[in-house]
Every structure is written in structure tokens, then in C-alpha cells.
Amino acid sequence: MDTYSIRHEIGIKTPPGAVYQALTDTKKLAGWWTSDTRGEGSRVGGVLEFWFGEYCKKFAVVELQQDTLVRWKALKNDAPDEWDETEIAFSLRAGEKQCYVHFSHSGWRRDDGMLPHCSTKWAVFLLSLKDLLEKGVGHPAPNDVQVNHD
Amino acid sequence: MDTYSIRHEIGIKTPPGAVYQALTDTKKLAGWWTSDTRGEGSRVGGVLEFWFGEYCKKFAVVELQQDTLVRWKALKNDAPDEWDETEIAFSLRAGEKQCYVHFSHSGWRRDDGMLPHCSTKWAVFLLSLKDLLEKGVGHPAPNDVQVNHD
Numbered sequence: 153m154d155t156y157s158i159r160h161e162i163g164i165k166t167p168p169g170a171v172y173q174a175l176t177d178t179k180k181l182a183g184w185w186t187s188d189t190r191g192e193g194s195r196v197g198g199v200l201e202f203w204f205g206e207y208c209k210k211f212a213v214v215e216l217q218q219d220t221l222v223r224w225k226a227l228k229n230d231a232p233d234e235w236d237e238t239e240i241a242f243s244l245r246a247g248e249k250q251c252y253v254h255f256s257h258s259g260w261r262r263d264d265g266m267l268p269h270c271s272t273k274w275a276v277f278l279l280s281l282k283d284l285l286e287k288g289v290g291h292p293a294p295n296d297v298q299v300n301h302d
Numbered sequence: 303m304d305t306y307s308i309r310h311e312i313g314i315k316t317p318p319g320a321v322y323q324a325l326t327d328t329k330k331l332a333g334w335w336t337s338d339t340r341g342e343g344s345r346v347g348g349v350l351e352f353w354f355g356e357y358c359k360k361f362a363v364v365e366l367q368q369d370t371l372v373r374w375k376a377l378k379n380d381a382p383d384e385w386d387e388t389e390i391a392f393s394l395r396a397g398e399k400q401c402y403v404h405f406s407h408s409g410w411r412r413d414d415g416m417l418p419h420c421s422t423k424w425a426v427f428l429l430s431l432k433d434l435l436e437k438g439v440g441h442p443a444p445n446d447v448q449v450n451h452d
Contacts, residue, residue: 157413268404269311279426297429
């Protein structure tokens with residue numbers, strides 16, 4: 153079956169180690185995606201929960217390569233969700249002036265549902281990660297940049 | 303051949319007619335993507351040029367449906383470019399609280415080159431379009447939000 157991916161890339165003026173920490177340390181994760189982040193992101197097999205009010209996105213950490221790669225797999229919730237069994241990967245590459253972060257959210261079974269909205273929101277959150285690491289303050293939910301009026 | 307797409311969606315608190323104008327009127331286009339926008343976007347067959355310093359992205363307008371759809375096809379430049387012959391579409395849908403703008407940039411022949419960077423930048427520019435229409439001021443290049451350090 154064809155699947156679809158969201159891809160993004162940003163460059164952050166910080167060493168890969170700092171980016172890796174912001175993707176694996178629960179407190180740092182809470183600084184850029186959602187303030188209510190729970191669980192354990194620093195070991196393979198750990199489960200991370202990202203809460204948005206009453207709604208939770210839950211992942212298993214499936215691969216970690218120190219300062220290079222972080223991979224999560226979305227776990228099923230009680231209700232079916234387009235994210236079920238999709239995968240998120242952050243790939244880090246040190247450049248001359250910055251650490252490049254290549255992001256992918258792959259395994260979407262359709263591209264005409266939530267994918268376009270989530271693509272825009274991932275850009276917003278990756279820029280929040282960039283701000284956290286470059287300016288010391290991110291914009292995690294519920295203080296994230298809104299892309300629509302719901 | 304498999305091709306790849308970038309997709310985004312935003313919701314703008316304005317009537318579809320205002321969004322349509324911002325996607326077809328050269329002066330309005332200059333208010334959110336790049337300040338140096340030239341050409342004719344309000345008729346099929348018109349050519350639009352988006353200049354970023356010495357670099358130009360050139361499109362033919364291939365389809366217009368008043369207040370509903372705007373489609374452009376990227377024209378070849380002198381130098382080969384990953385954007386050559388890709389297509390951009392803006393699809394507008396009136397909602398209760400807002401006009402939803404579904405964006406796609408399709409026909410990419412690879413997803414491991416410029417696509418991830420451009421995906422992030424398109425989110426930035428669509429939020430600039432949203433700001434232009436909701437707050438009266440966008441952030442077109444060269445005053446756009448930077449996603450890396452080049």
C-alpha cells in the first residue's frame with residue numbers, strides 16, 4: 153500500500169548533542185512540543201506521552217543513535233487515529249554553521265485527511281524547537297502558534 | 303515514476319474572495335511570499351515571477367476557479383532545478399469560522415533534496431499569508447522567518 157510522508161528540515165545553531173537532548177529528555181521535550189509531556193524518551197522501548205488537554209499522542213521509542221537519530225512509533229489509542237502506527241524520525245547532521253535536523257513523519261495511509269494540517273503544525277513545532285535551543289524559550293502547546301481557528 | 307508532494311493547510315479568518323485575491327493579484331502576492339513579485343497572476347496563461355535576490359521562481363497560471371482554486375506550473379529556468387515542472391495548487395473552502403486553504407506542491411521527483419527545506423518554508427509563507435489577511439501585514443522575503451543559517 154502506498155503511504156505518505158511529511159518532511160521538514162531546519163538548521164539550529166547548536167551542537168547535535170543539544171538537539172539530541174531536546175528530543176530525548178522529557179523536560180526538554182516539554183519545552184517545544186507540548187508542555188504536558190510524560191514518560192521516558194532516552195531509552196529504546198521507552199514510551200512517551202504528549203498530552204494536548206484531554207488528548208494524547210503516545211509513542212514507543214524504537215531507535216536511538218546518540219547525537220544522530222531519534223525514531224518513535226505511534227502507539228494505538230482507544231479510538232482509531234490517522235497517526236496509528238505512523239513513524240517519526242529526527243535525523244541530525246552537523247554542518248559548518250548549524251546542526252541540520254531532518255524530520256519525517258511517515259506511514260500515513262492517506263494524504264487528504266489530517267496530514268496537511270499536521271504538516272503545517274510540525275513546521276511550527278520545529279521552529280519552536282529551534283527557538284528553545286537558540287533563544288532559550290520555545291512555544292510548546294498550549295502556547296503554540298495557531299494555524300487555524302478551532 | 304513516483305513523485306512526492308508537500309501539503310499544508312491553514313485557516314484564515316477572511317472570506318474566500320480575499321484569499322483568492324491574495325493569490326492572484328501581483329501586489330497582494332508581494333505581501334506574503336516575496337516582495338519582488340512580477341507578472342500576471344489573474345488570468346490563465348499569465349506568467350508570475352517570484353524573485354529572491356538574483357534567483358527567480360517562474361510559474362505559468364494553469365487553472366483559476368474564482369474564490370476556489372489557483373493552480374500554477376513551475377517553468378524551467380536556465381539551470382536545472384528540482385522545482386522544474388512541479389505544480390502548486392491552492393484550494394479554498396469556506397468554513398464556519400474561516401476560509402481553509404489547502405496547499406499542495408506536487409510532482410517532486412525526489413524527496414531527499416530540497417523538498418524538506420521547502421516544506422518548512424511553505425509553512426512559514428502560508429502563515430505569512432494568514433498574517434497579511436488577518437493582521438494586514440505579512441512577512442514576505444527578504445523579511446521572512448528563517449529556518450536555517452545560510
